[in-house]
Amino acid sequence: MNDKKTLVGFLVFVAFLLIFPFIANSRWLAVGTTFIIYSIVALSQDIVLGRAGMFDMGHALFFGLGAYSTAILNTVFNVPVLWTIPVAIVLPLIVGILLAAPIIHLRGDYLLVTTIGFNIVFEQVLKNNLFGITGGPNGIFGIGAPEIFSFQFFSQQSIYFLSFFVLMLTFFIIRNLETSKIGRALHYLNEDSLAAECVGINTRFYRLYSFGLGAALAGLAGVLFAVQYAAVSPEAFSFIQSVLFFTIVIVGGPSSIPGILLGTFVMFVLPEIFRQFATARYFVFGIAMILTMILRPRGIWPAKFGRIPKYMVKD
Amino acid sequence: MEIFFQQLINGLTIGSIYALVALGYTMVYGVMKLINFAHGDLVALSAYIGLVVMMQLTGASVPNYIVIPIVFIITAIVIAIIGVILERIAYRPLRSAPRLSAVVSALGAGMVIQNGIMLIWGPRPKIYPADVVPNIYWNIGGVSLGLMQLIILVLSLVLMVVLYLFVNKTKIGTAIRASAIDQLAAKLMGINVNKIIVLIFIIGSSLGSVGGLFIGMYYKGIYFNMGWIYGLNAFVAAIIGGIGNIPGAMLGGMLLGLFNAFIAGYVSSTWADAFTYILLIIILIFRPTGILGERVAEKV
Numbered sequence: 024m025n026d027k028k029t030l031v032g033f034l035v036f037v038a039f040l041l042i043f044p045f046i047a048n049s050r051w052l053a054v055g056t057t058f059i060i061y062s063i064v065a066l067s068q069d070i071v072l073g074r075a076g077m078f079d080m081g082h083a084l085f086f087g088l089g090a091y092s093t094a095i096l097n098t099v100f101n102v103p104v105l106w107t108i109p110v111a112i113v114l115p116l117i118v119g120i121l122l123a124a125p126i127i128h129l130r131g132d133y134l135l136v137t138t139i140g141f142n143i144v145f146e147q148v149l150k151n152n153l154f155g156i157t158g159g160p161n162g163i164f165g166i167g168a169p170e171i172f173s174f175q176f177f178s179q180q181s182i183y184f185l186s187f188f189v190l191m192l193t194f195f196i197i198r199n200l201e202t203s204k205i206g207r208a209l210h211y212l213n214e215d216s217l218a219a220e221c222v223g224i225n226t227r228f229y230r231l232y233s234f235g236l237g238a239a240l241a242g243l244a245g246v247l248f249a250v251q252y253a254a255v256s257p258e259a260f261s262f263i264q265s266v267l268f269f270t271i272v273i274v275g276g277p278s279s280i281p282g283i284l285l286g287t288f289v290m291f292v293l294p295e296i297f298r299q300f301a302t303a304r305y306f307v308f309g310i311a312m313i314l315t316m317i318l319r320p321r322g323i324w325p326a327k328f329g330r331i332p333k334y335m336v337k338d
Numbered sequence: 339m340e341i342f343f344q345q346l347i348n349g350l351t352i353g354s355i356y357a358l359v360a361l362g363y364t365m366v367y368g369v370m371k372l373i374n375f376a377h378g379d380l381v382a383l384s385a386y387i388g389l390v391v392m393m394q395l396t397g398a399s400v401p402n403y404i405v406i407p408i409v410f411i412i413t414a415i416v417i418a419i420i421g422v423i424l425e426r427i428a429y430r431p432l433r434s435a436p437r438l439s440a441v442v443s444a445l446g447a448g449m450v451i452q453n454g455i456m457l458i459w460g461p462r463p464k465i466y467p468a469d470v471v472p473n474i475y476w477n478i479g480g481v482s483l484g485l486m487q488l489i490i491l492v493l494s495l496v497l498m499v500v501l502y503l504f505v506n507k508t509k510i511g512t513a514i515r516a517s518a519i520d521q522l523a524a525k526l527m528g529i530n531v532n533k534i535i536v537l538i539f540i541i542g543s544s545l546g547s548v549g550g551l552f553i554g555m556y557y558k559g560i561y562f563n564m565g566w567i568y569g570l571n572a573f574v575a576a577i578i579g580g581i582g583n584i585p586g587a588m589l590g591g592m593l594l595g596l597f598n599a600f601i602a603g604y605v606s607s608t609w610a611d612a613f614t615y616i617l618l619i620i621i622l623i624f625r626p627t628g629i630l631g632e633r634v635a636e637k638v
Contacts, residue, residue, distance in 0.1 A: 072438075125623050126619065128626065129626050130626065130627070131437070132373055133626065133627070133628075135373070136573065136574065136577050137618065137619055137622055139570070140574075140614075140616075140618050141619075143611050143612065143615050144611075144612045144615050147608070147611055147612040150608075151608055151609060263566075269442075270445060273439060273441070274442060302456070303453070303457060305449055305452075305453045306449075306450055306454055306456075306457060308449060309447065309449030309450035309451075309452075309453065310450055312442060312443065312446025312449065313428045313446040313450070316435070316439045316442050316443040317431045317432060317443070320435030321436060322439075
């Protein structure tokens with residue numbers, strides 16, 4: 024019953040995304056594309072924050088690492104965008120695991136501030152133009168379009184559909200994760216890490232696994248970002264951006280796909296809609312954040328599962 | 339060697355400001371286990387309110403040595419009231435909610451204060467009058483020490499000693515420490531934990547307001563989103579010292595101030611933040627709960 028509802032909701036959502044580019048004008052098409060890209064990043068953040076329960080407030084670092092990999096390889100070394108994608112996935116993956124390994128045992132809030140730290144160090148590296156390849160505070164311009172069999176993803180619409188394809192891929196990965204042994208291990212880890220360790224779950228391995236997977240997905244989203252704007256700059260991957268992704272997950276509802284999508288909509292698309300009230304926008308927004316948390320402390324659309332896994336409950 | 343002593347003085351000055359702000363983070367964290375992300379923005383707000391009060395008073399022909407203490411007192415009272423309102427609206431309803439919800443509520447509150455400042459005073463930086471504290475400098479063997487720096491150092495030290503004695507020697511201080519260790523047990527012993535939390539917000543916010551005024555008077559320029567930068571640095575100071583630990587916040591603040599000053603003096607100021615966080619990460623790798631933090635095996 025519940026599964027059927029979920030399926031119908033999913034199909035309606037996908038159908039809407041598919042017809043959206045044909046009804047939207049160019050500005051809203053750009054908003055839609057960015058919505059999809061941010062949704063992917065937020066979903067990847069959710070793997071770390073919502074599912075594994077690690078307080079990660081530096082996720083824009085991996086998003087930026089992917090985008091900058093593509094930008095640097097494409098503009099400096101003239102590598103076609105398509106060939107930069109593996110690098111933009113593997114590099115954040117490696118960096119994510121290397122950064123997380125020494126700090127993964129830290130208590131929640133200490134982990135949070137450490138990940139903030141990584142993000143700020145990354146931001147300063149970009150701004151100070153380390154090795155002279157990051158373009159400094161202005162970033163990098165003129166990133167090419169990806170090309171498959173001489174079809175160029177040049178128009179806004181084709182980039183939208185490319186992003187849409189990656190979003191579907193993300194859904195597939197997360198769906199697989201949810202139903203797999205790893206997903207269950209992460210769930211127990213999140214509920215009670217001590218108990219999880221006692222029943223033989225290798226907490227360190229699963230934490231690193233989720234960190235690596237989250238970083239890799241965010242890196243892939245970074246490629247889309249670089250392609251969509253044909254430019255990257257440090258502001259797009261700043262620590263404030265990480266706070267946004269963090270907030271999306273908590274406001275939307277941790278470890279719930281509809282929640283994350285709704286969260287992205289609320290935190291990113293709504294401010295776009297109310298652009299005419301530009302100055303007071305974030306003031307009202309802060310109040311809305313407090314209200315949402317007071318009224319729905321578990322997020323707008325939280326994941327619904329009890330403490331006992333479904334297959335163990337007799338109906 | 340002159341550079342060394344100069345940066346030592348500068349570092350101790352910035353360090354005392356960080357320490358004052360860090361005390362607000364650490365006290366709230368100690369009792370509520372909540373990172374009060376709005377604290378930095380309260381500090382920024384206090385710099386603006388202090389400026390308004392100062393402008394009102396310097397118009398009348400009152401000498402500066404009377405104006406300044408009044409500015410400090412009025413600002414501290416206003417900020418303490420705002421801090422208590424903040425606790426009532428944004429944090430109290432979330433006491434039993436998941437911990438991250440309270441963090442997001444704190445982020446929202448910080449956003450409200452920051453953009454409130456922008457809406458009231460505009461996005462452009464404000465300048466503090468240059469002559470509120472006379473520009474007196476003493477030159478000791480090539481190293482200069484300003485009157486403002488001396489005031490910051492002495493006043494911060496006095497406030498910290500008073501706070502330390504208050505928390506460790508008085509009955510209310512004992513109640514605060516008891517609530518920090520175990521809220522439920524403290525309640526059972528007849529401590530009104532709600533009142534303790536309000537008190538903590540009053541103390542933390544007023545110490546933060548002193549820090550905010552110092553920032554305004556020392557650096558002269560204030561801007562609406564400065565709460566992020568100073569707030570985060572102070573928070574890092576609290577973490578370095580071991581969050582929830584009052585002497586830890588003081589030590590962490592001083593260490594961070596000195597470290598920042600020496601990096602700026604000997605390496606480069608554009609990399610200062612990066613070095614701050616590298617220091618933090620290294621300290622946390624070796625002492626996962628900060629320098630003076632308790633050594634406990636606690637689950638996330």
